[in-house]
Amino acid sequence: ETGVTQTPRHLVMGMTNKKSLKCEQHLGHNAMYWYKQSAKKPLELMFVYSLEERVENNSVPSRFSPECPNSSHLFLHLHTLQPEDSALYLCASSQDRQFGTDTQYFGPGTRLTVL
Amino acid sequence: DAKTTQPTSMDCAEGRAANLPCNHSTISGNEYVYWYRQIHSQGPQYIIHGLKNNETNEMASLIITEDRKSSTLILPHATLRDTAVYYCIVSPKGGATNKLIFGTGTLLAVQP
Numbered sequence: 001e002t003g004v005t006q007t008p009r010h011l012v013m014g015m016t017n018k019k020s021l022k023c024e025q026h027l028g029h030n031a032m033y034w035y036k037q038s039a040k041k042p043l044e045l046m047f048v049y050s051l052e053e054r055v056e057n058n059s060v061p062s063r064f065s066p067e068c069p070n071s072s073h074l075f076l077h078l079h080t081l082q083p084e085d086s087a088l089y090l091c092a093s094s095q096d097r098q099f100g101t102d103t104q105y106f107g108p109g110t111r112l113t114v115l
Numbered sequence: 116d117a118k119t120t121q122p123t124s125m126d127c128a129e130g131r132a133a134n135l136p137c138n139h140s141t142i143s144g145n146e147y148v149y150w151y152r153q154i155h156s157q158g159p160q161y162i163i164h165g166l167k168n169n170e171t172n173e174m175a176s177l178i179i180t181e182d183r184k185s186s187t188l189i190l191p192h193a194t195l196r197d198t199a200v201y202y203c204i205v206s207p208k209g210g211a212t213n214k215l216i217f218g219t220g221t222l223l224a225v226q227p
Contacts, residue, residue: 002158043159043217056214090158103149104215106158 003027004107006091012113013081021076021110023091032074033104034066035090043090049074050096081114088112118142119203124222127197133190135221137203140184146207148179149215150188152199159202159217162188193225 003026013019025032034046048056049068063085065077074091088111092104120138127133139148150162163170163177165186170177176189190197202220 002160004158042219043215045214045216048214088156092158103161103164104159105161109156109158111156 002105002107004091004093004105006089006107006110008110009108010111010113012115013078014115015081015083017081018077018079020078021089021091021112023074023076023107025072025074025091025093025105025107027093027095027105029093029095029105030071031094031096032068032071033092033094034074034076035092035106037088037090037109038084039087047076078112081112083114086112086114118205118216119218121201121203121218121221123219124224126224126226127190127193129195129225129227130192133193133197133223133225135188135190135201135203135223136185137188138185139203139205142183142205143207146205148177148183148186149204149206150175150177151202151204151215151217152197153202153220154196154199162201193223195225195227197223198225199223 005024007022031050033048035043036046037043046060047066052068063080067075088109090109091107094104147164147166149164151159153159163175165177179186200220200222202217204215
């Protein structure tokens, strides 16, 4: 148990559906991240939020829309996805500091299948 | 692109020490060396990190060479539950966020 929870753990959706992934951290951190892990590929950083502001968007298609309403919650809204978007979506959090780095704590992930 | 080089896979006998190497020859002075592991279909788990001194915690030891161009993660008594992909990552300090760039890692298979 890392203090980062994700729901749902598994999701199957059609290409025309709209769904949302939820992440919650109970660690008092001020930064949250979305990663994507496709089969047999390294983790790819998608979005980064620091102090509830998006500070990184790694050329992610607009069919993925993140939302960070507060420092404890992070959402990934999904619409009109493609089958190649099927992957494990991981959320992480950390305590950002201007100097020095801090470790990231990952949730268990949401296994997404797009039909 | 990941800035580290790791072997694709390694085997280790249960109860023996597992020594996982990592090459980071282009590391710069303000970059830390981080190790994470990922058990199949779970989220990555932080193990340890260091800047230039050797580090030890309850999970593992990290040995960094004096020139900082390579490091070794040591699991002193490997168990079957240590079977996972181990990622060595270099990450700069400072800045707004801690960006981790994951490579393909080393698949450690602990054999009974």
